Amino acid sequence: MNDSKAFKRLEALFDDGSFTEIDAFAKSASGDVEVVAGFGTVGDVAVYAFSQDVTVDNGAVSVAHCAKIKKIYDLALKTGCPVIGVYDSNGVKLTEGFEVLNAYGELVKASATMSGVCPQISVVAGSCLGTSALIANMADVVVAVKDADFYVSAPSEITAENSYKEGTVDVLADDFDGAVNEVKKIVSLLPSNNLSPAPIFEFSQPMTVADENSDALAIVNSIADEGSTVEIKGGYAASNCKTVLATVMGTTVGFIGFDGKALCPGCSYKAEAMIKLCDAYSIPVVTLVNADGIINEKENQMLTALTKLTSAYASATCPKISLITGQAIGSAYIALAGKGSNVDFAFAWDSSIASPLNSDSAVAFLFNDRLANGEDRAALEKEYNETVASPFTAAAYGAVDDVFAPAQSREKIISALDILSGKRENTMPRKHSVK
Numbered sequence: 001m002n003d004s005k006a007f008k009r010l011e012a013l014f015d016d017g018s019f020t021e022i023d024a025f026a027k028s029a030s031g032d033v034e035v036v037a038g039f040g041t042v043g044d045v046a047v048y049a050f051s052q053d054v055t056v057d058n059g060a061v062s063v064a065h066c067a068k069i070k071k072i073y074d075l076a077l078k079t080g081c082p083v084i085g086v087y088d089s090n091g092v093k094l095t096e097g098f099e100v101l102n103a104y105g106e107l108v109k110a111s112a113t114m115s116g117v118c119p120q121i122s123v124v125a126g127s128c129l130g131t132s133a134l135i136a137n138m139a140d141v142v143v144a145v146k147d148a149d150f151y152v153s154a155p156s157e158i159t160a161e162n163s164y165k166e167g168t169v170d171v172l173a174d175d176f177d178g179a180v181n182e183v184k185k186i187v188s189l190l191p192s193n194n195l196s197p198a199p200i201f202e203f204s205q206p207m208t209v210a211d212e213n214s215d216a217l218a219i220v221n222s223i224a225d226e227g228s229t230v231e232i233k234g235g236y237a238a239s240n241c242k243t244v245l246a247t248v249m250g251t252t253v254g255f256i257g258f259d260g261k262a263l264c265p266g267c268s269y270k271a272e273a274m275i276k277l278c279d280a281y282s283i284p285v286v287t288l289v290n291a292d293g294i295i296n297e298k299e300n301q302m303l304t305a306l307t308k309l310t311s312a313y314a315s316a317t318c319p320k321i322s323l324i325t326g327q328a329i330g331s332a333y334i335a336l337a338g339k340g341s342n343v344d345f346a347f348a349w350d351s352s353i354a355s356p357l358n359s360d361s362a363v364a365f366l367f368n369d370r371l372a373n374g375e376d377r378a379a380l381e382k383e384y385n386e387t388v389a390s391p392f393t394a395a396a397y398g399a400v401d402d403v404f405a406p407a408q409s410r411e412k413i414i415s416a417l418d419i420l421s422g423k424r425e426n427t428m429p430r431k432h433s434v435k
Contacts, residue, residue: 006036006053009086009125013049013180014040022071028064032056034089035065037072042084043188045199048076051086054126058090061132065093066103073110080193082119084183087136088126091154104131111138116280119190123179124148124160124169137168140277141186141232143179144169167236167270185230189245189252191281198252198283203228210406212325212351216242216257219288219325223410224248224255232277233270241267243274248286249414251421254278257288262295263332268305271336275312284319284417289337290326292358307435310335314342315433319420321413324348324391324400329358339399344423345416348391348400349409355389362388 002021010019018040026033034057037050050069052061069085076083092100108131114120120139122128126148128136133152136142144150144160150169151158164172171186173179191198203225210222220229224246232243242257256271271287278285294302313320313335321344322337333354339346348354355362359381363371366388367380387393394400404412 002036004036004053005055006051006086006088009051009176010036010038010049012177013084013086013183014042014047015044022075023068026064026068028062028093033064033068034058034060034062035068037068039072039075039081043184045187045192046079046081047084047187048072048081049084049086051125052089052132054088054090057093060091060093061089061100061104062093063096063099063103066100066107070103070106070110073107073114076118077110077114080118080196082121082187082190082192083114084121084123084187085136085139086123086125087128087132089129089132090127091129092131104135107135108138111135115140116194118193119187119281121183121186123176123183124150125176125179129154140190140280141170142168143171143173143182143186145173145176145179161235164235167233167266167273169235170232171230172235182230186245189230189247190283191252194281198281201225201228201247201250203247203250206410210325210409212349212406214325214406216259216288216290216325217244219406219409220244220246220255220257223286223413224253225250229255232274237264237266237270240264241270243270245283248410248417251417252283253417254283254285255288256285258291258332258336260290260292260326262292263302263306263335264295265298265301265305268302268309272305272309272312275309275316279312279316279318282318284321284420285316286413286417287320287322287336287343289322289324289328289332291329291332291336292327293329294331306331306335310341311433311435315427316342317423317425317427319344319417319423321345321416321420322347323409323413324352324354325406326352327358328352328354330356339401344420345402346400347412347416348394348403349406350391350403351406352391353385353389354391354394354399355384359384359389 021038122136122139124144148160163169228247244255
């Protein structure tokens with residue numbers, strides 16, 4: 001009976017009695033292999049997993065170690081199952097030289113091949129350094145324990161908490177048990193592979209109703225099924241953008257919510273990551289738009305980030321719904337809410353604003369003569385918002401499909417998701433977009 005720390009971690013991850021170890025007697029040249037691997041079910045979902053064993057030679061990554069993990073990836077790809085990796089190793093086995101570097105390269109290739117085909121989830125439970133950190137970060141979702149070490153260049157003072165705030169870690173847990181709980185939620189929300197339908201759950205109605213003063217997370221909670229939300233990258237660009245996996249009427253949906261500030265590079269990268277995750281597995285995306293244009297600093301970084309975000313939205317073929325809950329100003333409207341950017345349905349709250357410019361600048365351009373004649377700027381801004389920038393004006397030009405009160409959001413989103421459930425969209429033959 002294997003009583004190692006790595007084995008016990010996998011037992012905690014898998015459903016009771018479902019874990020079956022693979023290559024239990026495999027050995028490296030110097031002794032036992034520093035990783036435990038196998039398969040089983042996690043919440044009744046068939047999953048392959050491995051756990052590095054830091055108690056054996058400090059979890060040193062050897063050729064045999066890599067071969068064992070590579071076998072897991074090969075089997076998962078053949079059977080269309082997710083892969084969960086538990087990382088806890090102090091680095092590579094230097095005595096194996098270039099052999100182990102080549103073996104590491106095979107793991108990088110295996111993870112890249114799996115990307116977008118079957119979900120990959122990394123659990124950083126202890127030390128995850130150098131190339132191991134690179135492979136762990138190639139996963140769809142990275143969950144880390146607070147006291148873990150997760151960096152690519154050693155030595156480093158970077159902590160898992162630092163990585164969470166920088167967006168490298170998607171979910172941060174207090175301990176390994178907490179990380180396991182988060183992994184189980186995420187596994188249950190994602191399909192097993194890119195050809196499988198999203199799972200269906202029993203659900204409860206949300207207990208809250210949104211209003212025009214609600215923040216993005218509160219709006220998500222008013223639309224999503226009660227208790228179904230899992231926030232992704234919650235520590236990154238946290239004051240401006242929320243990305244959440246949840247269910248609506250028992251089916252998985254990705255939410256991207258903006259909280260009223262100008263778009264920044266961080267929230268653009270964060271939204272792009274969620275779009276790509278959802279599109280890979282045909283999960284619908286609901287974007288809650290409340291963005292006052294884009295920031296006027298970090299010009300080149302902002303241009304790059306916004307280009308990547310706009311490209312991700314426009315090229316994604318999963319069902320896409322935008323709901324303007326506050327302001328949709330300028331480039332933020334085009335990228336996030338515009339029907340020209342390939343959104344399937346564009347909705348707006350009756351209290352929202354959609355405009356090429358913010359009201360202050362728009363009044364200066366459109367009502368310059370009236371301002372010069374002494375008319376009150378605040379009154380002119382109110383007039384502009386209620387006429388030119390009104391969602392009803394946008395709807396009259398076909399830019400918005402429906403305008404409704406905040407309290408109707410869940411029922412409207414449910415109707416749109418229902419009709420889009422059979423969406424099929426063909427794209428031009430290509431390998432991928434360049435930007």
